[in-house]
Amino acid sequence: MSDLLERLRGRGWRLTAQRRVVAEVLDGDHVHYTADEVHARASDRLPEISRATVYNTLGELVSLGEVLEVSTDGRAKRYDPNAHHDHQHLVCSRCGTIRDVHVQGDPLSALPEPERYGFQVSEVTVTYRGICPKCSGPS
Amino acid sequence: MSDLLERLRGRGWRLTAQRRVVAEVLDGDHVHYTADEVHARASDRLPEISRATVYNTLGELVSLGEVLEVSTDGRAKRYDPNAHHDHQHLVCSRCGTIRDVHVQGDPLSALPEPERYGFQVSEVTVTYRGICPKCSGPS
DNA sequence: TTCTTGACTTAGACATTGTCCAATGTAGGA
DNA sequence: TCCTACATTGGACAATGTCTAAGTCAAGAA
Known part of the structure; x- marks a missing residue:
């Protein structure tokens, strides 16, 4: 650092x-x-x-x-702090913890031209949500 | 309604x-x-x-x-209010307007098993950001 | 229709997160 | 070492959201 x-x-x-x-x-x-x-x-x-x-x-x-x-x-x-590596996030909907994850392919390419409505699209963030192992355990 | x-x-x-x-x-x-x-x-x-x-x-x-x-x-x-149709969002980073958009394929499938860290992943949101036509015009 | 009751609404206090400003302090160059 | 522009401080303020006690009312019962 x-x-x-x-x-x-x-x-x-x-x-x-x-x-x-x-x-x-x-x-x-x-x-x-x-x-x-x-x-x-x-x-x-x-x-x-x-x-x-x-x-x-x-x-x-x-x-x-x-x-x-x-x-x-x-x-x-x-x-x-992990700004220099391309990654997305996985969030626990129960406790809010966030993990960095890496996806396959470029999410930007999933948005077809006609769906861009004239925007200059420069960025895409993908957020997965679910329950983390800790929270899904027997409470 | x-x-x-x-x-x-x-x-x-x-x-x-x-x-x-x-x-x-x-x-x-x-x-x-x-x-x-x-x-x-x-x-x-x-x-x-x-x-x-x-x-x-x-x-x-x-x-x-x-x-x-x-x-x-x-x-x-x-x-x-468009909760019953699967869609994602396109946000103007300048004025904050949001449009609903439709992507190709299922974004969930882009997250490989080993990248799920034991989460029960149930949801994914994709947000595209860019400048909308209004904001990119000659200001 | 009228009555009854528990769900709904209200106003405003409070909580959380973030921004702004004037006064004060200080890092780093001369 | 001294200067000064930039950084920090504390506290007021703003924006968003939550909670509560008291009053109100929708809809079923009689």
């Missing part, structure tokens, strides 16, 4: 403790945290970090293309 | 003015409104209708499978 920090510095980012901590949190477990979860974890290492800074930093990482924003349920957005 | 109302009554729904109005709004233009837009339009016909009722009614319609909930941007959810 220090790669990431280097890349960002190369792009004129000022390297602050807060930004470093946010980057480290994202780099830790390969999970998809909400902004507030990132804030909570960042606070463990840097107690005074403010919510605004976490939101700002996440927003910057997204617009720099280093992190993906995933909104699967209309609740809080989640942040996916 | 009176079909819908009949169906709902068959399922034990009490038929109130508020619910009728919400159903009519959804049945009108084939657009995907947010809850507050539904509320605004419902208020035109029934000024005293409350936000809570609109939210309740939309929630019920969703759990009855009569309407789909679409959350494309992490902002307000939108409601899609």
